[in-house]
Amino acid sequence: MNAAEPHALDNPIWSSLRSRHAALALSAGPLARYPAQVAPFMGVAEEGADAAAALEELVPAQDTVLLLDRAPAVPPGWELEHLADLAQMICEAPIAGAPASEDTNDIVELGEDQRGDVLALTALVYPHYFRPHTMRLGRYFGVYRDGRLAAMIGERMGMDGYTEISAVCTHPDFNGQGHARRLLRFLSNDNHARGRIPFLHVSHENPRAVGLYERNGYRLRRDIPFWSLRRS
Known part of the structure; x- marks a missing residue:
């Protein structure tokens, strides 16, 4: 791995949905998520990514997704909450x-x-x-x-x-x-x-x-x- 490249574990949800779980991934633009009946997790390609259209496509009303490490830019009508820093x-x-x-x-x-x-x-x-x-x-x-x-x-x-x-x-x-x-x-x-x-x-x-x-x-x-x- 090139020293300049991020480690896969630094963005684990995105990395997983782009590799081992690619067949499960629901993807749009800079976002990918698991089906809601499988897991509540969404991955983001880059911190602060412009994802308004992708969010509308992937996250229905009344649904909440969970993210690790990276979060997209939050468009109007969405609420981003930092829950904790996990180990x-x-x-x-x-x-x-x-x-x-x-x-x-x-x-x-x-x-x-x-x-x-x-x-x-x-x-x-x-x-x-x-x-x-x-x-x-x-x-x-x-x-x-x-x-x-x-x-x-x-x-x-x-x-x-x-x-x-x-x-x-x-x-x-x-x-x-x-x-x-x-x-x-x-x-x-x-x-x-x-x-x-x-x-x-x-x-x-x-x-x-x-x-x-x-x-x-x-x-x-x-x-x-x-x-x-x-x-x-």
């Missing part, structure tokens, strides 16, 4: 040091037959970003206990050499049993084995999650602005 974290090497007793045989891939369980869990503990067809973005894995989905993890955005880890969540009835740690190790190391570096985004206001990631080989790459954009 973008990256795991550049396989996670070592798993206890010899750590068993992954109970980790199962989640598919269409489990979609109802996934939607029920995410509605409870991860409600803002998971949509009815988010599972089209990548692979999802979970752990069942007593016939219930106790914890899950998945893949969301992606581009050449990188995969975003997402939807790391545990049902409150099963907290403290190490499921999130095991799932994180499993999927992070699986991506490394496939030649992909895992990364993720997490709120600084969630120190428990940040600590989990730090203890398992993730480091802060950068703080990245997180925005919402909607018709005012």
Whole structure:
């Protein structure tokens, strides 16, 4: 990569919609977004891009899109809100040091037959970003206990050499049993084995999650602005 070129992770939504998820992209001018039933995210080619016509085409009334890093110029009738600066974290090497007793045989891939369980869990503990067809973005894995989905993890955005880890969540009835740690190790190391570096985004206001990631080989790459954009 030329030193003058931006890194793909600096504009991850746009990068993903221009590469691994190009088949899902709804595009107009300097904007690209996921279908609303897949994910609420929109990417912007360049900061401050003139996107009035593209916004009218891609974002219907009553819809809100979420952006990372870059935002377009905001035309009249639209409201842009800075929600937070998220921690973008990256795991550049396989996670070592798993206890010899750590068993992954109970980790199962989640598919269409489990979609109802996934939607029920995410509605409870991860409600803002998971949509009815988010599972089209990548692979999802979970752990069942007593016939219930106790914890899950998945893949969301992606581009050449990188995969975003997402939807790391545990049902409150099963907290403290190490499921999130095991799932994180499993999927992070699986991506490394496939030649992909895992990364993720997490709120600084969630120190428990940040600590989990730090203890398992993730480091802060950068703080990245997180925005919402909607018709005012």
